[in-house]
Amino acid sequence: DGGITQSPKYLFRKEGQNVTLSCEQNLNHDAMYWYRQDPGQGLRLIYYSQIVNDFQKGDIAEGYSVSREKKESFPLTVTSAQKNPTAFYLCASSIRDRGTEAFFGQGTRLTVV
Amino acid sequence: AQTVTQSQPEMSVQEAETVTLSCTYDTSESDYYLFWYKQPPSRQMILVIRQEAYKQQNATENRFSVNFQKAAKSFSLKISDSQLGDAAMYFCAYRNTFYNQGGKLIFGQGTELSVKP
Numbered sequence: 282d283g284g285i286t287q288s289p290k291y292l293f294r295k296e297g298q299n300v301t302l303s304c305e306q307n308l309n310h311d312a313m314y315w316y317r318q319d320p321g322q323g324l325r326l327i328y329y330s331q332i333v334n335d336f337q338k339g340d341i342a343e344g345y346s347v348s349r350e351k352k353e354s355f356p357l358t359v360t361s362a363q364k365n366p367t368a369f370y371l372c373a374s375s376i377r378d379r380g381t382e383a384f385f386g387q388g389t390r391l392t393v394v
Numbered sequence: 395a396q397t398v399t400q401s402q403p404e405m406s407v408q409e410a411e412t413v414t415l416s417c418t419y420d421t422s423e424s425d426y427y428l429f430w431y432k433q434p435p436s437r438q439m440i441l442v443i444r445q446e447a448y449k450q451q452n453a454t455e456n457r458f459s460v461n462f463q464k465a466a467k468s469f470s471l472k473i474s475d476s477q478l479g480d481a482a483m484y485f486c487a488y489r490n491t492f493y494n495q496g497g498k499l500i501f502g503q504g505t506e507l508s509v510k511p
Contacts, residue, residue, distance in 0.1 A: 312497050321403070323485060323503040331497060340500070369437065375497070382429055383489075383499055385439035 283308045287372050287386035293394050294359070294366065302357045302389045304372035310384070311377045313355035317341060318369040318388075327370075330355055331377060359391065367393050396421045398488050400502035407476045408510050414461075415471045415505045417486030423447075428462065429487040430471045432480075433504075442484070445469065473507075481509045 326339030344363025
């Protein structure tokens with residue numbers, strides 16, 4: 282089945298540690314996105330990429346980093362510089378076509394302990 | 395920078411009635427796309443409906459329809475014959491073309507819709 286897979290579903294991080302959230306898609310989509318969801322704030326864009334080896338900062342990129350070495354993969358690293366990382370993280374992908382919607386993964390819930 | 399605003403944090407509708415969710419956006423572009431997504435308690439994002447800015451005709455998908463007012467930068471969602479399964483968080487979203495900022499996709503804050511039996 283084609284789709285987007287995020288792992289893990291739940292992730293716990295100690296303060297001061299970096300963690301990496303995985304996002305893999307087998308839809309042959311060019312564009313991929315990372316969002317953070319907090320209660321009452323909707324989805325905020327962290328990073329996005331439209332082609333391999335290229336990505337752009339979204340609205341809240343500070344404290345996060347990404348890579349796009351393969352078309353299928355767009356991992357997100359939450360660094361120790363991110364002061365309040367506890368949130369729900371969503372990955373999405375889409376083709377580069379007019380009006381095409383983005384497809385989403387199931388999300389990763391990150392909690393700092 | 396583009397922004398999307400949903401001014402109704404919560405809405406409630408009686409089963410079988412009609413409800414309209416509001417969305418406004420700000421952009422200087424003439425070519426873009428608009429979407430409504432639904433997020434049920436499972437948190438899986440589901441596309442409800444889409445609208446291309448260059449099309450004047452409002453999009454419809456079964457019980458869901460939009461009122462797209464390009465000049466006013468307004469994009470409301472109307473749900474007719476509301477069902478219990480429509481209860482969810484609804485997000486309005488805006489996307490540039492891929493030739494402009496790589497198809498940047500941004501969302502509003504969401505509207506929590508409850509459906510009363």
